[in-house]
Amino acid sequence: MTDTALALDRLRGGAPPRNHDARTIAALTANPGCARRGLMDAAGVDKDAVARALGFPAQFGQSQFAITRGNAFEAQVKADGCAELLTLLRDRLGLRLPEVAYDDLEVVGGNEGRELRYTRTRRLLARALESGEGTLFDHPLLRLDIAGQPAYLEPDVIAFQLEGRFHVIEIKSFAVIDGQAEPDQVAAAARQSAVYVLALRRLLAELGAPADRVSHEVFLVCPENFSNRPTASLLDVRPQLAVLERQLARLTRVDRILEELPDDLTFAPGDALPEAVRAVAARYAPECMATCEMAFFCRDEARACGSTGALGRSVRDDLGGVDSIGTALGLANGTIEPSPDLVETAEQLRTAARLRREALDGAA
Numbered sequence: 564m565t566d567t568a569l570a571l572d573r574l575r576g577g578a579p580p581r582n583h584d585a586r587t588i589a590a591l592t593a594n595p596g597c598a599r600r601g602l603m604d605a606a607g608v609d610k611d612a613v614a615r616a617l618g619f620p621a622q623f624g625q626s627q628f629a630i631t632r633g634n635a636f637e638a639q640v641k642a643d644g645c646a647e648l649l650t651l652l653r654d655r656l657g658l659r660l661p662e663v664a665y666d667d668l669e670v671v672g673g674n675e676g677r678e679l680r681y682t683r684t685r686r687l688l689a690r691a692l693e694s695g696e697g698t699l700f701d702h703p704l705l706r707l708d709i710a711g712q713p714a715y716l717e718p719d720v721i722a723f724q725l726e727g728r729f730h731v732i733e734i735k736s737f738a739v740i741d742g743q744a745e746p747d748q749v750a751a752a753a754r755q756s757a758v759y760v761l762a763l764r765r766l767l768a769e770l771g772a773p774a775d776r777v778s779h780e781v782f783l784v785c786p787e788n789f790s791n792r793p794t795a796s797l798l799d800v801r802p803q804l805a806v807l808e809r810q811l812a813r814l815t816r817v818d819r820i821l822e823e824l825p826d827d828l829t830f831a832p833g834d835a836l837p838e839a840v841r842a843v844a845a846r847y848a849p850e851c852m853a854t855c856e857m858a859f860f861c862r863d864e865a866r867a868c869g870s871t872g873a874l875g876r877s878v879r880d881d882l883g884g885v886d887s888i889g890t891a892l893g894l895a896n897g898t899i900e901p902s903p904d905l906v907e908t909a910e911q912l913r914t915a916a917r918l919r920r921e922a923l924d925g926a927a
């Protein structure tokens with residue numbers, strides 16, 4: 564184990580690392596400047612458990628009903644070696660599909676070990692690349708580097724080779740009604756699919772294949788209208804891929820974050836947990852409420868210390884370099900002398916304060 568891997572193991576308090584999935588990686592890119600999230604995700608810390616131990620449980624996620632419905636729809640589409648899925652791709656998308664092989668990579672010889680499953684995925688994809696034969700790979704285990712550390716992607720997707728190119732097939736249980744689906748849900752599916760496309764490209768790159776062997780067009784399979792009948796459409800994820808690659812590249816490398824932290828820091832449950840979490844800098848913004856399990860803790864912390872981030876990302880960006888509301892108010896009313904880099908911001912704040920006073924006086 565490397566020093567970094569040992570340090571990350573200690574951060575988890577010896578607990579096994581939590582697997583990433585495409586949703587958590589897509590959400591990770593929503594706040595790439597947050598060292599706290601970058602460190603916890605790179606270490607595979609169970610943020611949901613940490614938030615509960617801190618007394619700030621997360622309150623988002625799918626309802627049990629939605630999860631059950633999603634699982635049932637996926638099982639239906641994948642039944643009998645994906646028979647329904649293949650019919651759909653032939654009929655709806657007009658694909659000329661010969662008979663294809665089906666490989667389920669969820670468990671290898673009764674062993675669910677991630678390294679073993681990843682190795683098998685790699686081996687089978689290498690064989691498919693060489694033969695060019697169409698094969699459905701269910702639950703391929705993929706890997707992406709997150710903040711300098713490899714993260715395994717929990718597979719809930721199918722990789723499919725067609726005419727020498729691999730495609731990702733994403734099965735979602737939200738309905739397509741009269742050819743239209745909820746834009747937010749399609750956007751979330753596109754972000755998650757982009758994570759799989761990127762991870763598949765990275766894996767094929769290791770095997771010497773160019774990036775365009777993995778298509779940027781994803782097959783999205785959803786229930787049609789108010790039935791359980793599946794329908795398929797093509798989703799171009801190029802914009803999401805561009806954002807994802809840019810954001811992942813920007814994520815602070817975790818070994819640099821670790822250098823600044825005490826050697827004995829751990830997120831294991833206990834009295835020292837709040838202090839340990841606060842030791843790692845956060846970058847809270849209201850958007851965290853929809854994307855991160857730590858949001859209630861971080862919001863409380865941001866409010867308590869008067870962070871400008873608590874007012875929203877745009878406010879923090881407008882106040883570039885002013886981290887606390889108290890400092891912003893002090894600069895606006897002239898009780899705090901600005902440092903050279905904040906002279907311009909202070910001037911704008913004083914102008915804004917004067918205009919506000921004049922508007923209020925006028926109204927009175």
Ligand code: SF4
Pocket residue numbers: 594597598599600845846847848851855856857858859861
């Ligand atoms: S909720 Fe906290 S840990 Fe999560 S991204 Fe926001 S600031 Fe970072």
